[in-house]
Amino acid sequence: GQNIDQPTEMTATEGAIVQINCTYQTSGFNGLFWYQQHAGEAPTFLSYNVLDGLEEKGRFSSFLSRSKGYSYLLLKELQMKDSASYLCAIVDSNYQLIWGAGTKLIIKP
Amino acid sequence: GAVVSQHPSWVICKSGTSVKIECRSLDFQATTMFWYRQFPKQSLMLMATSNEGSKATYEQGVEKDKFLINHASLTLSTLTVTSAHPEDSSFYICSARGPFSSYEQYFGPGTRLTVT
Numbered sequence: 001g002q003n004i005d006q007p008t009e010m011t012a013t014e015g016a017i018v019q020i021n022c023t024y025q026t027s028g029f030n031g032l033f034w035y036q037q038h039a040g041e042a043p044t045f046l047s048y049n050v051l052d053g054l055e056e057k058g059r060f061s062s063f064l065s066r067s068k069g070y071s072y073l074l075l076k077e078l079q080m081k082d083s084a085s086y087l088c089a090i091v092d093s094n095y096q097l098i099w100g101a102g103t104k105l106i107i108k109p
Numbered sequence: 110g111a112v113v114s115q116h117p118s119w120v121i122c123k124s125g126t127s128v129k130i131e132c133r134s135l136d137f138q139a140t141t142m143f144w145y146r147q148f149p150k151q152s153l154m155l156m157a158t159s160n161e162g163s164k165a166t167y168e169q170g171v172e173k174d175k176f177l178i179n180h181a182s183l184t185l186s187t188l189t190v191t192s193a194h195p196e197d198s199s200f201y202i203c204s205a206r207g208p209f210s211s212y213e214q215y216f217g218p219g220t221r222l223t224v225t
Contacts (some may be wrong), residue, residue: 030212041218042204042217045215046211095212096158098153101152
């Protein structure tokens with residue numbers, strides 16, 4: 001079967017660093033996306049990883065280990081506007097997106 | 110580039126009526142569009158995959174006669190919720206497969222449907 005696991009909720013402090021993990025077991029793998037979704041809005045693209053390693057983009061970085069079925073999203077210098085849900089999604093063997101349930105990130109002053 | 114719009118952004122309708130939601134790719138042609146539903150505090154649930162010029166492919170458990178999908182052109186897909194009931198109240202989001210890759214999806218802003 002297909003399974004993607006993310007923590008349901010995380011809390012962090014403004015200015016700090018937080019790491020959101022995603023583990024997966026899917027039929028085939030053609031990459032992993034991270035999306036950000038604010039309440040009541042559609043998801044917006046953050047990152048895409050298909051090879052092992054760390055991809056850095058400003059305050060956000062995403063890491064992938066295909067052998068471990070594991071990824072994380074690292075957010076640095078947290079700002080209040082980073083309060084949102086973060087969705088991990090896998091591109092399976094049919095090039096369909098399989099979505100995780102999302103991690104709600106709460107930023108406190 | 111790769112902008113997707115949805116209309117309306119929110120709609121309130123009475124139980125038993127039908128509601129049509131439009132999804133448009135504004136600056137690219139989208140042969141494939143996706144329709145999702147999202148209940149509060151839950152993740153996206155794929156309802157169906159819409160391919161231009163052919164019948165939509167529905168996910169298991171989604172009633173195709175209730176959720177009518179028409180992908181009549183390369184820039185427009187519509188979702189019609191027929192005989193809506195309060196349990197159909199949800200956030201409906203469409204996405205389009207991007208012009209630059211076979212897997213990236215660009216999302217519309219979503220439509221909030223409330224059935225009274």
